[in-house]
Amino acid sequence: MPKFERGLMWFRRDLRLEDNATLVQALRECRRLFCVFVFDTDILSTLPADDRRVAFIDDCITELDAELRAAGGGLIVRHEAAHKAIPDLARSLNADAVFAGRDYEPEAKSRDQRVAAALKLEQRHFLQCKDQAIFEMDEILNGQGEPYKVFTAYKNAWLKALRPTHIEPFINQPPSGTLAPPPAQLTQRPSLNDIGFGHPAHPIPVATGSRGAQGLLADFLPRMDLYHERRDFPAVKGPSYLSVHLRFGTISIRALAREAYPAMQAGSVGAATWLSELIWRDFYFMILHHFPHVAGQAFRPEYDSISWECGPEADKLFRAWCDGITGYPIVDAAMRQLNQTGYMHNRLRMVVASFLTKDLGIDWRRGEQYFARQLNDFDLSANNGGWQWAASTGCDAQPYFRIFNPITQSRKFDAQGHVIRRYVPELAALSSKDIHAPWLAQPTALVHAGITLGVSYPMPIVDHGCARKVTLARYGILKD
Known part of the structure; x- marks a missing residue:
């Protein structure tokens, strides 16, 4: 049975419906679920007006909104400081809980603490889920219960700990809640111009959204076995070119690991090398979580x-x-x-x-x-x-x-x-x-x-x- 009558899903670095751990949990725990994306003015104020990443995000949430509408919901889009927008929206929707994918950056943690505190004052819950990493925070520790500081040792422990369940897709299965369309007063979406940005002369040269990510993955998989031979040559089509999609969560890290891990077990050196690159990503998330001083100082x-x-x-x-x-x-x-x-x-x-x-x-x-x-x-x-x-x-x-x-x-x-x-x-x-x-x-x-x-x-x-x-x-x- 759902724990909450109404919930709010806050999309951030997970701009997709497929294999979205946070969305699945939110639907399991809420009878009705609203969805929101915030163009956070605290972040946008530091960017130039032609920043191509903002236009990329705008295209991605256009696709996300269409997918949500096809599923019976829709995306509320706000242009405001997130630490204010989310509590205000939760109040106006009378949401019992807000769900978000966990972030590991110091400023993001500080923002989330402010959001959680504001929600708590009104007896609302703030629930964070692991979505952008396979293993996070304290899940991979050394024999002394401390975080690894050397990648090779971390990688070996990561591979030893991995089970098929860690990379299975998150699928929304009944019984679960339903996506709710935005209330009429919240359907108006700000344009790029409204938020102080425009379409750049040179946009990010990859297709946007989940479809763009899936297209790049499909293109890469036939080349994966040769990744170790080609990846160091910038004039050769060696990489997957999926890094921007991983950054904004238009594809899940689990989807990539599901391709790499079985191929590695079958003997593919290219797949093993590619999986190692994905593990580096988890490693650096873990380092930033445990040693936040690295954001401005030397690790040593x-x-x-x-x-x-x-x-x-x-x-x-x-x-x-x-x-x-x-x-x-x-x-x-x-x-x-x-x-x-x-x-x-x-x-x-x-x-x-x-x-x-x-x-x-x-x-x-x-x-x-x-x-x-x-x-x-x-x-x-x-x-x-x-x-x-x-x-x-x-x-x-x-x-x-x-x-x-x-x-x-x-x-x-x-x-x-x-x-x-x-x-x-x-x-x-x-x-x-x-x-x-x-x-x-x-x-x-x-x-x-x-x-x-x-x-x-x-x-x-x-x-x-x-x-x-x-x-x-x-x-x-x-x-x-």
């Missing part, structure tokens, strides 16, 4: 004492990195791809992060914040974890002495220069040998390609070999 406090470059010269170098004019073609291609599309291949994320922190000596937090503004799939836990890994300040960190050589990385992972030619077209006429380091090319090759270094394309803003020595000194040990 001793690394907060690193003396990063600062001042006008560092600002100039940082701007060159942001704009993709460092003189290192692979770095510039990656940053221009990010700026133009909001996407960057994972291998390139590591290359540019290493370059910023270990070639330019600039604080990883500046790069993290820039990625947060630009990435379509920005997720605080994964973005922070990746940056701290590159800067050697985090858990499971890259050793401080491992410094990516951008030329070597370019030659190995973009050997023909396909990515460089696409995003740094001024170098397109160079040979595959010269395109990775134009300053090493013969003068005649540069003339033939129409390139004047320092004019049509910059000279390197830093010498990698010299920068490496400075970095080793910065981290406390200098090795020739």
Whole structure:
């Protein structure tokens, strides 16, 4: 029997009906269930008016609303601070309980605490469900009952703990409640213009909503067995490209694990490698939950004492990195791809992060914040974890002495220069040998390609070999 007469489902990072753990629980526990999405002004106020992620979300909730209406309900859409909108809406609907998928980010936790406190004052319940992780918070601990700090050990424990029930889909089965259509006074939905945004000139280049996510998954599955061979090459169709859909929950993590885990058990190395990437996601959620200080500080406090470059010269170098004019073609291609599309291949994320922190000596937090503004799939836990890994300040960190050589990385992972030619077209006429380091090319090759270094394309803003020595000194040990 339902516990509550009326409930409110607050969609957040789970913009789908299929395999939605929170929605299924809410329908089981409520006789009638209303649904809401909030364009939270506390979040939107920090974003530029052409942020492509807001338009992506708007398209996703359009599809979600249509699916809810087909099922007898509908989506209430509010534009307001969520900590105020949700209690007010629960009051106006006389909802006994509000349901939401659990979030692990410090600011989201603080918001949810405010919502829970406001609801409690009116004898209403706030119930959170696990949906965006397979294992969360304290579900995977080491032998001493403490959180893991090294990924490999965590991954082994994760795989040992996994049972088929952990990745089964959540299906709404009777007896259960029914979806309720929004009251007439709450049916008007704000447009993008109403909330201060517009359709970007360059939208996120993937199909939106659950249908878009399912289409990408269907495209990836025939390639999954080769994932381990292709995933490091940015010019090759190797990844699943599902990260933005995982970020906004238009597909469930369980749906992906249901494909990867059986294939891994059947011997697919590609599936095992892909599943490992999904486990990284759980790992970083867990780290952020247990060690929230990482949102602004180094995971290992001793690394907060690193003396990063600062001042006008560092600002100039940082701007060159942001704009993709460092003189290192692979770095510039990656940053221009990010700026133009909001996407960057994972291998390139590591290359540019290493370059910023270990070639330019600039604080990883500046790069993290820039990625947060630009990435379509920005997720605080994964973005922070990746940056701290590159800067050697985090858990499971890259050793401080491992410094990516951008030329070597370019030659190995973009050997023909396909990515460089696409995003740094001024170098397109160079040979595959010269395109990775134009300053090493013969003068005649540069003339033939129409390139004047320092004019049509910059000279390197830093010498990698010299920068490496400075970095080793910065981290406390200098090795020739």
